[in-house]
Amino acid sequence: MNVKKDIRFRVYLAFSAVCLFGLAILLRAAWIQVKEGPKLRELAREMRIHKTILPAERGNIYTEDGSLLCSSIPQFDLRIDFSVVNQDTFYRYIDTLSSSLSLLFADASKATYKQQLTAAFKEQKRYFLLRNGLAYYQYQAIRQFPIFNKGRRTGGLIAESRIKRINPYGMLAYRSIGLFREEGQTIGIEATFDTVLHGKNGSRIDQKATGGVWMPVEGSEIDPINGRDIVTTIDIGIQEVAEHALMSVLKQYECKYGTVVVMEVPTGKLRALVNLGRQPDGSYWEDLNYALFPTEPGSTFKLATLTALLSDGFINVEDNINCEGGAKQFANRTMHDSHHGLGLITIRNAFAQSSNVGMASLAYKYYGTNPEKYVAQLKRLHLNTRTGIDLIGERRPYLIEPKSNFWSGTSLPWMATGYGIQVSPLHTCMLYNALANNGKMMKPYLVSAIREYGKDVETFEPEVLVDAIASPDAVSQLKTCTEEVVISGTGKHIRSPFYKIAGKTGTAQVSDGATKYSAGVYQGSFVGYFPADNPRYTIAVVIRTKAHSNAYYGGTLAAPVFRMISDKIFASGLGHWTDPLDSLAQKGKPTIAAQLATSGYAFQTILNALKKQASISVLPTMVSQLSLDSSLSAHIAPRHVYSGVVPDVKGLSLKDAVYILENEGLRVRTHGRGLVQGQSLLPGSPIDKGQTIILELS
Template identity: 45%
Template sequence: MEVKKDILWRVYLCFIGMGLFAVAILVKVFFVQNVQGNYWRSMADSLHTRYVSLDADRGTIYSEEGRMLSTSIPYFDVRVDFAADNLREKNGKVFRDNVDSLSIYLSRLFNDHTPEEYKQILREGFKSKDRYFLLKRDIQFNQFQQLRNFPMFRLGKNKGGLIAETKNKRINPFKLLANRTIGLSRENAQNVGLERTYDDFLRGVTGKRLMRRIAGGTYIPVEGYDIEPENGRDVITTMDVNMQDIVETALMNMMVSNEAEHGSCILMEVKTGKIKAIANLGRQPDGSYFEDMNYALQVAEPGSTFKLATIISVLDDKYATMDDMVNLHEGEWQIGKRTVFDSEPHPGQTNVTIKHAFELSSNVGMAKLAYQYYYKKPNDFVAHLKKLKLDQPTGIDLVGEGKPVIKSTASKTWSATSLPWMAFGYEVLVSPLQTCMLYNAVANNGKMMKPYLVNSIVEYGKPVKEFEPTVVMDSICSRSTLKQVKQMLEGVVMNGTAKGLWTRYYKFAAKTGTALVANGNRGYADKIYQSSFAGYFPANDPQFTCVVVIKNKAHAAKFYGAAVAGPVFREVADKLFAIAVEKQLPIKAGLQMDTLMAFKNGQGHEWKEILNTLNIPMQGSVNNNSWVSAKVDDKKIAFAQVAQNKGAVPNVTGMGLKDALYLLENAGLRVVIKGAGKVKNQSIPGGTQLSRDQTIVIELS
């Protein structure tokens, strides 16, 4: 019996112990959930981390003379960590002492809320203990510079709670100028123009940042775990801002006055193939014009500017010379069931020289030449067109160039009249840029150059990839043919369809073009004409080739190439002759390094301050009191000491004017300054023994 009681007592004791343990567990669960819940939930959240991408600064696109065409500017999202220890200490003393003045400053800076409203916003954020409280989105750099010095925020991130997230926005400082060619860099759509072609260089290498999740599902950065991005490289184009402005303005004036649908104007440097300017304007629904498409790359029936290819073929095959005769039939000639018409009738014009037929832009004359010499072997004519590269894209460094169409007898749409119609620019499709490349070859004594838009890729001001002019073909035709073709192009201006554009100040050579364009299902009923003008100047020493193509509105009162596209060419040629040719200014502009990263020799402590402020990586050590030179080495700034010996003339080559004067005048030298920039030469070499009353001349560039 005693044994049974002893067993029961032990069992009861176990049950009581288990009950008390269960109660303790329930009490602890209640305490953890309701008293310590926020703490443990935040601790659990803090164990959740993830990496986010850090976008590299996108490179800048420059003109040839060093002016920004497309660049990124920083914008900031401003947040506040209201759980920062310093803000919560002493019952929020720092916050309470600064909230009034901070509200006033914020109201003055942004002018979107009153000080009282800002004070209320800040108090709500502080009360919520939000560690990632959004204060303002998309503020500009100059606004952020002011904001970081406001009360409380000037204490920094850990003490003042200020968190700034940087993001870049792409802008084109010159707005409309060459907008489509320079291109657009878009977050949620495909880039266009040079921004797309050179995206691999411009975008750089993305970095990473470790983020930790805090209460409320918000992520904040974890200090010390960033993988810094590598900034993109810069692109130096062949384009000239002043020339682009001239081209764009001339095209715009004509487009507006003639209410044209769209147009393009290309300016190419003859000797190199560099595109110095390219304008593309399309009419918008509201009647304004914008660079909406790169029309210079789109293929269409070129019209009479294509006659240059026909003449080159006939003359180069030795079938005729420019002095041989052709019958124009007064501007109307029937072949089969179709009739070839000249754009204007030529009463009394029957037998004329081939040269004069070209000057008059006679469709009949060109059609008869092609038919007479190639009707039995039309593919010989096609072979000439292919030799002139008219069946291939130019290969310019832009995505989206149209594919040209040059028919042959194997084509499904070839007919008995295809050959004569091709001779005056119909039943073929080529782009204005292809036309420009052909005319440029004539200007360049037969040497065909590939058009291109970029000179070099630059990193920290140092070229890492350079592009040179590319010869597509050493000679497009014989010397005899070339001589005759040049005379014929000059004759168009002196005696032909472009004689109304003649000027006594300089000679230019060109060809007009007027093509009737089909309008969808309506065919040619709407009388829509494409006006074109292609040529080079000055004719005696060609520097530039210019092609203008404008598609007019339906039933336009003015539509001939000489009346619509010709004046654009003439305006461009007049202005460029005045500023770049007549004054013998160098065609190749020197790069003005003031808008790029340029290095000057200077004191070590100044260099260290600059690099720390701009967060630019460096290698090696720099003595604060030494004079140093800098260069880029393996994507970092490297320094070399510049010795300055006591009692000797200081070595100031490579320095800015301020530092050079400091050293030279302290050495007792009289200084004569020539030029501007950094010191290029000094008349007394550095290290030379000093003597009394010496004068030194320093040349800056």
């Protein structure tokens, strides 16, 4: 009896356990259905259907003349799945394939390729890397090679595409154009206009079909909207000239970094923006946008002080100021001039000679009891706010306020000479550009248009920040001061015989971050404009030296860079603002009928052929020009050749060109026949005696 009870108990227990287990399953199923059902159904759907992103094509970056600065190109990484390649096929075509790869890449022999591919085939590697970063034309060529031409399933070729941003001009304006990174920080124009360049991605729904093949669902595709193009104000010719000029000085003195800003006077367009920093290996690269970094500017800031004094009616630049031998005490510190011995001189000459004592004395005299008035003038010149340039990352200037706890008895005189405040090279360039623009301050900008399918959909016009930084009379006085710097002052060695330069040198000891004044690091600068009588470009050059460099004055480091840039712009007509500098002095020229590098009497044959008459006398210059005016009257006029610079001989006969060039000490080589169409040396550049010039004739 007990046995039956025991058996019955076990049966009931087992049955109860089964029932409980079944109930648990039902409860769990209900829970999944109610709580987790939607998520699991979505997961199941995703295993059969998924969304494919169709990336938009990123826009390009151009210059205003259509030069391509940045674009996107497809690149391909090629791999091989040897597991799908038939053994007979592999050994039948391996020789031909190896030979084809060797010829295409020219980096290894046929035998080397055969050895590598055979080893990978024997190991049945499924993801063997053949090549990274191939161009589209290379990928297309490889697809036609033996084995690979049999398709993905039997040929084993796996192509993984990606988009790469390229800069056709390499380092030119690299930091300003910027860098686009899918993962990481985007910089420059690429960052500022990222949403414009990026466009809008599209999408497509794919469904898994029989055999595991994903097929697009009809009607599900949303086309991507490609990014728009950006048009910049950069002039490639000016950018290249500025980079080469800066690079030459940085390398010569092993400087830490340098920057050049070239601004178009009437508009504020930035025609060049160069930023070169020294790398660990001694080379230079566009690594940081130094043009936007606020630093203590030094003496170039004296223009702001002089503008304030003139605007408040305190001075005339022909007034005298006592520079006291180049040393004067303010509060508990003594200020020194780098050039000692200056006494009673005009304010204009004090500016030209860059007297710290002179400028500090004026500021202390007229603003000492009311420094707020001086600071208010600086704020009116926008020296306390960002310029608003269309680049992300511009830092705010630092301008100490009289009410600040850091203000002291030495703040005003030192600020007047460019210490105790921080402004960027771009800010300083903007100020000098305002002077060149007859007092009108323009906002600097780098992007002139947004373009879609070749048409401008949005344009950016010049913007005025300050209608007049000073009265017309004050502006005129300021111009005489900046011109005097190059006539007789600290910038006199960059004076040009061909055009007038105006500007200001600056030298400042550096103290920022880990660098202290005692470290012996300096910032040399020159900011100016040209031609001074009709300004077209303002250029700011700022260079930071290595510690204890032998060369650190702005007149030694930065001013020569300015002159190299302005010479080449003026000589070659870069920027299309003027006729090229003509060392043969042709200006306002009528239609040229002939020109000759010898006696004017040789024109008689030409006049006879043209049936024209003209009075001919012996001309005092080496070169004469015969021309016809609008009434077809003949005229003969001298064309001057300036000694020591390369003449422009384009358009001359070979005989005349050789005569002129050899007379200047140049050796002449020629290519072709006919008139001179090109020359290897830039017109207006200095001549080295015995230098060779190559002429292209046609």
